[in-house]
Amino acid sequence: MLEVNSISKKFGDFQAVNNVSFKVDQGEVLGFLGPNGAGKSTTMKMITGFLDVTEGDATICGKSILNETLEAQRNLGYVPENAPLYEDMFVLEFLEFVGKMRSLDKEANKIRVIEVINMCALKDVEFQKIETLSKGYKRRVSLAQALIHDPKVLILDEPTDGLDPNQKHDVRVLIRELAKEKCILISTHILEEVEEVCDRCIIIGEGEKLFEGTPNELKSKSSKGRIQDVFRAITTDQKLQGVNL
Amino acid sequence: MKDKTIRNLFCKEFTNYLKTPLGYVFLVIFLFGIGYLTFEPGRGSFFYMREASLVSFFRYMPWMFLFLIPAVSMRLWSDERKSGTIELLLTMPVTIRQAVIAKFLASWVFIGVALSGTFPMVLTVVYLGNPDLGVVFLGYLASFFMAGALLAVGGFFSALTKNQVISFILTVCVSFLLIMAGSPPVLDFISTFSPKYLVAIFESLSVLNHFDSMERGVFSLSNLWFFTIMIICWLYGSIILLNGNKAS
Ligand SMILES: Nc1ncnc2c1ncn2[C@@H]1O[C@H](COP(=O)(O)OP(=O)(O)OP(=O)(O)O)[C@@H](O)[C@H]1O
Ligand SMILES: [Mg+2]
Numbered sequence: 001m002l003e004v005n006s007i008s009k010k011f012g013d014f015q016a017v018n019n020v021s022f023k024v025d026q027g028e029v030l031g032f033l034g035p036n037g038a039g040k041s042t043t044m045k046m047i048t049g050f051l052d053v054t055e056g057d058a059t060i061c062g063k064s065i066l067n068e069t070l071e072a073q074r075n076l077g078y079v080p081e082n083a084p085l086y087e088d089m090f091v092l093e094f095l096e097f098v099g100k101m102r103s104l105d106k107e108a109n110k111i112r113v114i115e116v117i118n119m120c121a122l123k124d125v126e127f128q129k130i131e132t133l134s135k136g137y138k139r140r141v142s143l144a145q146a147l148i149h150d151p152k153v154l155i156l157d158e159p160t161d162g163l164d165p166n167q168k169h170d171v172r173v174l175i176r177e178l179a180k181e182k183c184i185l186i187s188t189h190i191l192e193e194v195e196e197v198c199d200r201c202i203i204i205g206e207g208e209k210l211f212e213g214t215p216n217e218l219k220s221k222s223s224k225g226r227i228q229d230v231f232r233a234i235t236t237d238q239k240l241q242g243v244n245l
Numbered sequence: 246m247k248d249k250t251i252r253n254l255f256c257k258e259f260t261n262y263l264k265t266p267l268g269y270v271f272l273v274i275f276l277f278g279i280g281y282l283t284f285e286p287g288r289g290s291f292f293y294m295r296e297a298s299l300v301s302f303f304r305y306m307p308w309m310f311l312f313l314i315p316a317v318s319m320r321l322w323s324d325e326r327k328s329g330t331i332e333l334l335l336t337m338p339v340t341i342r343q344a345v346i347a348k349f350l351a352s353w354v355f356i357g358v359a360l361s362g363t364f365p366m367v368l369t370v371v372y373l374g375n376p377d378l379g380v381v382f383l384g385y386l387a388s389f390f391m392a393g394a395l396l397a398v399g400g401f402f403s404a405l406t407k408n409q410v411i412s413f414i415l416t417v418c419v420s421f422l423l424i425m426a427g428s429p430p431v432l433d434f435i436s437t438f439s440p441k442y443l444v445a446i447f448e449s450l451s452v453l454n455h456f457d458s459m460e461r462g463v464f465s466l467s468n469l470w471f472f473t474i475m476i477i478c479w480l481y482g483s484i485i486l487l488n489g490n491k492a493s
Contacts, residue, residue: 050332050335073337078336088261098337101339102338
């Protein structure tokens, strides 16, 4: 449902993303890994239509983000990096606003807002101003706004960053639950998360795709079964003991 | 507004003015400021003119707007870009054109509300004498359209930079130039380095000239067109800028 075809991005002379392609099907969670500055967020911004691609294209449910941007965006939920939100709105008000912008009609919107508030455990803060929320709650509000129109494709840029262990766990359970009928692209720096929620993962470094496979394949490259060793070996070209690329 | 997306975004932006301190600070300063300037005890003030008209009221309008409009417009885009919420906005099914129009209309209607808050002035002159209400109406119309033009300028500079302060300063400078474009010092300065026809073009861009002739009660469509075209051009500029950001 999400197809990325040799997408590239140049900022001036700097090649941030170089010829990255992948595919995510329904029911699948694809982990998107890479060191800081690898180009993960840039790739996601291009897929969501926020940034123009320099080359290549992405299709969401068959709609090209280049040529049918709005159609593609209708099937898309996006949690941007650092979960930016309209800080001076109230949680409920904000979610209703997003629902309206997603062209839900009045009744459907009310019902959906209640549903996502329950899904993301926001009941306690629904009448609170967003700027007064803790970081973890902000993340969850951001996740809720991405789910409100029940999109087929979810793009999550570090959705568990800054959550406490319990909330991390809850969000992962939620993602697994959602994955049954959606396709999800999730970027993260937490390698256990990959094992826990992802069906497949790709690793990029300096804008290029370096690895694609299942978390188990990744793990099996290390004789000790340590994913972080494999990650380091792939992204730094270091020779590490017990890692066989 | 037929376009539902524009309407929804408009509502959110407009209610934002009524919920944040910015909206109230603006209203209070605008209403007190214009009230003070109108009745201040100097020459050209309301009492000095001994005439039941709003001439002194409208005459200060451009100078109130010069500082207050940029304060309203500066956050239109700078804020969204700085806090990253623009990523939310532009990944919803919204075109940049719709977003620019909705935000502009919201700020414009807000200024309209502020203007309508000056109605006690009208009541005062009606009580004191027999003002030409047609002239009063034209004065309001001219003020409203001038506000629109300056807001569009401010929106453009807000789209240009993430920094609200820079956006404010640039808007004040450019608004000042546009307001003063017809005045001798500015024209003299321009004519030192540019040919006559450029000076003439520049003079015709003067906001103050267009505003003055309307505020004096001369209704001409060309003045309204001037402001309308200015609004459209600056909004179009914002659209181009924001599209450019997508590429960089
Ligand atoms: N607007 C921009 N202009 C110039 N360079 C940019 C811009 N945005 C990102 N970059 C550069 O592109 C590269 C990739 O950035 P990106 O944010 O995609 O990294 P990332 O993989 O998400 O990193 P992190 O894990 O730290 O979030 C970085 O080197 C960054 O400096
Ligand atoms: Mg990132």
